[in-house]
Amino acid sequence: MDLLSNPLPFIVTTLAVTLAIYLIKFIGRGSPEKKKRYHPIGGTIFNQLLNFHRLHDYMTDLAKKYKTYRLLNLSRSEVYTADPANIEYVLKTNFANYGKGWYHHSHLTDLLGDGIFTVDGEKWRHQRKTSSYEFSTKMLRDFSSVVFRSIAVKLAQIVSESASSNQTIEIQELFIKSTLDSVFKVVLGVELDSMCGTNEEGSQFCNAFDEASEITLYRYVDIFWKIKKILNIGSEAKLRDNVKQIDRFIYKLIRSKTGQVHKSKNDSSMKKEDILSSTLTWFFYMMCKHPLIQEKIAQEVKEATKLKENSSFNELANSITEEALNKMQYLHATLTETLRLYPAVPVDSKFCFSDDTLPDGFCVRKGDLVAYQPYAMGRMKSIWGDDAEEFRPERWLNEDGVFQQESPFKLTAFQAGPRICLGKEFAYRQMKIFSAVLIVSHIFKLSDEQKAVNYKTMLTLHIDGGLHIRASHRIGAEKSYSASVQQASTNSIMISQTQLSDKNPLAHVMEPGS
Numbered sequence: 001m002d003l004l005s006n007p008l009p010f011i012v013t014t015l016a017v018t019l020a021i022y023l024i025k026f027i028g029r030g031s032p033e034k035k036k037r038y039h040p041i042g043g044t045i046f047n048q049l050l051n052f053h054r055l056h057d058y059m060t061d062l063a064k065k066y067k068t069y070r071l072l073n074l075s076r077s078e079v080y081t082a083d084p085a086n087i088e089y090v091l092k093t094n095f096a097n098y099g100k101g102w103y104h105h106s107h108l109t110d111l112l113g114d115g116i117f118t119v120d121g122e123k124w125r126h127q128r129k130t131s132s133y134e135f136s137t138k139m140l141r142d143f144s145s146v147v148f149r150s151i152a153v154k155l156a157q158i159v160s161e162s163a164s165s166n167q168t169i170e171i172q173e174l175f176i177k178s179t180l181d182s183v184f185k186v187v188l189g190v191e192l193d194s195m196c197g198t199n200e201e202g203s204q205f206c207n208a209f210d211e212a213s214e215i216t217l218y219r220y221v222d223i224f225w226k227i228k229k230i231l232n233i234g235s236e237a238k239l240r241d242n243v244k245q246i247d248r249f250i251y252k253l254i255r256s257k258t259g260q261v262h263k264s265k266n267d268s269s270m271k272k273e274d275i276l277s278s279t280l281t282w283f284f285y286m287m288c289k290h291p292l293i294q295e296k297i298a299q300e301v302k303e304a305t306k307l308k309e310n311s312s313f314n315e316l317a318n319s320i321t322e323e324a325l326n327k328m329q330y331l332h333a334t335l336t337e338t339l340r341l342y343p344a345v346p347v348d349s350k351f352c353f354s355d356d357t358l359p360d361g362f363c364v365r366k367g368d369l370v371a372y373q374p375y376a377m378g379r380m381k382s383i384w385g386d387d388a389e390e391f392r393p394e395r396w397l398n399e400d401g402v403f404q405q406e407s408p409f410k411l412t413a414f415q416a417g418p419r420i421c422l423g424k425e426f427a428y429r430q431m432k433i434f435s436a437v438l439i440v441s442h443i444f445k446l447s448d449e450q451k452a453v454n455y456k457t458m459l460t461l462h463i464d465g466g467l468h469i470r471a472s473h474r475i476g477a478e479k480s481y482s483a484s485v486q487q488a489s490t491n492s493i494m495i496s497q498t499q500l501s502d503k504n505p506l507a508h509v510m511e512p513g514s
Helices: 008-027 045-050 052-066 084-093 101-112 121-135 138-164 171-188 200-221 225-231 234-258 269-289 291-305 313-318 322-327 329-341 424-441 478-490 497-502
Strands: 041-044 068-072 077-081 168-170 348-352 369-372 442-446 468-473
Touching: 041 045, 041 052, 045 052, 045 068, 045 200, 052 068, 052 077, 077 084, 084 369, 138 168, 138 171, 138 313, 138 424, 138 442, 138 468, 168 171, 171 200, 171 269, 171 424, 200 234, 225 234, 269 291, 269 329, 269 424, 269 442, 291 322, 291 329, 291 424, 291 442, 313 424, 322 424, 329 424, 424 442
Parallel strands: 041 068, 077 369
Antiparallel strands: 068 077, 168 468, 348 369, 442 468
């Protein structure tokens, strides 16, 4: 970004201002204020700026040292916590005192509009109520499963072709496109087909949304972003261009479906798309790092689906019924373990509306940000034990091999309390179907075992540079799977245009007045 090329003058000047402000705020107060207890100071906004390339690991180091700590900004303290008791208090017990507030809204609104992820109060309650009804319907579950199975087949065919030609494949981009196709088909009934390369606009949309996400997060450490926005320069000029491209793409799709524009930026499909494709990429990275776990999942899928040896991709996908999915306890545990260590949203914060005291006895002021840290929490021994940094799906299973859910205030990947993610089951269903189809038909390895894999600092936890893997057919399956590639277009799980237009359970959500 702009300031990263030569940050020293900016840091020195702003540091002096910050220290002066906090000397006045914390030392120059009267005796009653001194009686209040405040969390230890872990650093300042400048430490975040200097560590932006490894921001979540930097904040994890602080969480391991302090559990809950403050970072000093120019106008407020930012409280970061990895304490489940504090998190339950903020997200549930005293929910009304913590929300997005004007601060988050000003940072996020250009990308996410006035949608459910950026507003509070009546606007949030109205959107939450509408969305809650839609996500609870059996029709959505059934329709989305059909969509997921259809796209999983296309995904498997692409992987199969790379395996047959012994080519590496960049699977993060493939997951982003496949999940984008899934979401738009379920939400709008639109056949996007960006995964197969027939929709270049879809690819451009993905790139624009990722860059916009990165710049939006950078606003939180860039004190000059509002000036750059007014002048339309630097990162803010890039953000404006990306948002225009996102809007053009979404508005075009909505016009094709409803005939008129309806608040496209507010649609939660953006958030679902990023959560799903982030998580799937890290899941397959873990599968490459842990081949025995990969084999165990393949065996579980075979047993759950009662799959025959020479089944095609379509037969495989059709065998993944709700009953079969419910039997995939180890797969569910492995996806959850991935979310524990690699949450799609690594840090999330709330705005404090009035002075308060957290369960640990420390005070927060009106206007402070209080953030919980899913990424850091997944690595905390105080929460998960001495093996907290190990990838161990078995921690989620009881003695009978049945999945056991932990408190949502320990595993905060889907938030918790009144704002808990409505798409949680939707996300698990898609991830399980995609993963089951791919793993039971292919073996995955990293294309370069020696190359380091790191995240890119943005709103969601993407792998920097993508994930390059090499797939191979499982023994005895190559002939059957290769043959299925040529006949996929005529198979039974392909969804007709009539189904998409007439039976889409979410189509009316996008209409005016919803």
